[in-house]
Amino acid sequence: MRDGGTLVAEQLAAFGCRAVFCVPGESFLPVLEGLRRQDGIETVVCRQEGGAAMMAEAWGRLTGEPGVCIVTRAPGATNAASGVYVATHDGTPMLLLVGQVPRRHRGRGVFQELDYTAFFGGIAKWVAEADDPERLPELLARAWAVARNGRPGPVVLALPEDVLEAPARAAVVPAPAPAPARPDEAALGRVLDALARARRPLLLAGGQAWSARASERLAEVAGRLDLPVVVEFRCQHHLDNDHPCYAGVAGLGMDPALARRIAESDLVLAVGARLDDITTAGFRLLEPPRPRPRLIHVLPEPAALNRVFHADPALCAHPEPFLEALARAPLRPGPWAAWREAARADALAWRAVPAAGEAGSTLAAMMASLRACLPADAIVTNGAGNYAIWLHRHHRYGPFPSQLAPASGSMGYGLPAAIAARLAHPERAVLCLAGDGCLLMTGQELATAVRHRLALVVVVVDNGRYGTIRMHQMRRYGGAPFATTLANPDFVAWARAFGARAERATDAETFRAALGRALAHPGPSLIHVPVPPEVLAPGLEDPAPQPHPEDALPNATP
Known part of the structure; x- marks a missing residue:
């Protein structure tokens, strides 16, 4: 006999949960007490529920197991919604446990009461509320599955609260085994037949339902077929970027040569990719409702198959079992060697660092140097903003998992993701790249990194503005910036105030030296990279970088 909160902690331990991310709240005190007795679960106390939820999402993305976040009722839950949306959009397993008012008070409008089904119903995969402590193992097992x-x-x-406080005799249950969707032999035969008939094929890999084994099979299949591989937006680690078949990213800021190649291909084998507007350049590359090239679509989501583009065939399958099955088949390259070589050459040309003096050339040189400075298995994280364009274009991502970035475009993701990455993989180097606007959305989580003595590096690119919004503002309206200028702290002093190591770098040479010192530090480090406000994107400068008089704010950065 124990209370429901202890039963929740025991059940999480039975699932093999190794970390719980939370902001403590009085609505789930029995769960906290239960976690205190679980030696195998690390309870990571965060500074805001949005950051905690993003850490849980990143944990799920890295491990394939649901990342667990626990928050208090109402305000805690609404704060966590930003991380829940990232998990929904990007397809990441996650479990959000939320405190709730006692059952006897439901519907009375009591303090911090919220209808979670109504609030999360449109963004979560499933929403439920426990009403019996004896059913907690059942509900948690279903949620996990x-x-x-x-x-x-x-x-x-x-x-x-009263469910967590009530006595319970229920026994914990084992973690439900995953049930990955697998391709049938007939559909696999059609895939092989389509490849045999193709002359300009390419494989498009995407989505987050991937694993290291799926990535290994992708490299094997691509190599045996000599097939160019394009990855979706922020899925670059699905194939090591130094692999001779890696042919670039179908995402924001896409290489025009790659866009033409996708449109000119005669077969697109899409594995795990949802083929959304970002991947297909506003749905233009594959011409809905019937694409120009033949499309074979492999996705573990029946409702998304044939949603916009007609697939022939459409396979409801996860990437790993599909690629495993394909790897077992007799694979021979077709007459497309020159096609693959040209695709690879285009990708290398697009990655090249521009000449000194061009817009953003300093940032490009910094990002291009990361692979040489970081260990081979380093994990690089980022949030959203134009600063990430340089990273995605010039950094060479290594073997899976080496990238944590939100396809949802959620700012503030990079630092929480870096914390989760370092906890999940303490043996790996972790670097977070953030813009000044992006970092300060969850910057208080630097205190979490310091408290847990996590050796991670934060690189903040500081142009004193919301650069992405300014870019769109300039393109649409021109004129002076308005409502995009930021008042930033001295980021070096700011980081040191938390207890982190910090220094400033202004060019590629000082950046590489600073990065070496940061990687050698046993705790959190920050490198502040100030950039001119007129630099908006690679090759794009703001002709009117000065702020509007009504929008002018001081900046503490030297």
Whole structure:
């Protein structure tokens, strides 16, 4: 006999949960007490629920197991919604446990009462509320399974206070085994037949339902077929970027040569990719409702197959079992060696660092130097903003997993993701790249990194503005900046105030030296990289970098 909160902690331990990310709240004190007795679960106390939820999402993305976040009722839950949306959009397994008012008070409008089904119903994969402590193992097991099966996603389970306080005799249950969708032999035969008939094929890999084994099989299949591989936006680590078949990223700021290549191909084998507007340049590359090239679509999400583009065939399967099955087949390259070589040459040309003096050339040189400075298995994280364009274009991502970045375009993701990465893989180097606007959305989590003595590096690119919005503003309206100028702290002093190591770098040479010192430091380090405000994107400068008089704010950065 124990209370429901202890049962929740025991059940998480039975699932093999190694970390829980939370902001403590009085609505789930029994769970905290239960976690205190679980030696195998690290309870990571965060500074805001949005950061905690993003850490849980990053954990799920890295491990394939649901990342667990626990928050208090109402304001805690609404703060966590930003991380839940990232998990939904990007297809990441996640479990959000939320405190709830006692059952006897539901519907009375009591302090911090919220209808979680109504609030999360449109963004979570499943939302439920416990009403009996004896059913907690059942509900948690179902939540664990729903989060992982099919297209992964977040599950929200509300836990009323009196359910957590009530005695429970229920036994914990084992973790439900995942049930990956597998291709049937007939469909696999059609894939092989289509490849045999193709002359200009390419493989498009994407989505987050991937694993290291899936990435290894992708490299094997691509190598045996001599097939060019294009990856979706922020899925660059699906194939080591130094692999001779790696042919670039179908995402924001796409290489025009790559866009033409996709449109000119006669077969697109899409594995795990949802073929959204970012991947297809606003749905233009594949011409809905029937694409120009033949499309074979492999996706563990039946509702998304044939949603916009007609696939022939459409296979409801996860990337790993599909690629495993394909690797077992007799694979021979077709008459497309020159096609693959040209695709690879285009990718290398697009990655090249521009000449000194061109817009953003200093940032490009910094990002291009990362692979040489970092260990081979380093994990690089980022949030959203134009600063990430340089990273995605010039950095060479290594073997899976080496990239944590939100396809949802959520600012503030990089630092929480870096914390989760370092906890999940303490043996790996972790670097977070953030813009000044992006970092300060969850910057208080630097205190979490310091508290847990996590050796990670934060590189903040500081142009004193919301650069992406300024770019769109300039293109649409021109004129002076308005409502995009930021008042930033001295980031070096700011980081040191948390207890982190910090210094400033202004060019590629000083950046590489600073990065070496940061990687050698046993705790969190920050490198501040100030850039001119007129630099908006590679090759693009703002002709009117000065702020509007009504928008002018001081900047503490020297």
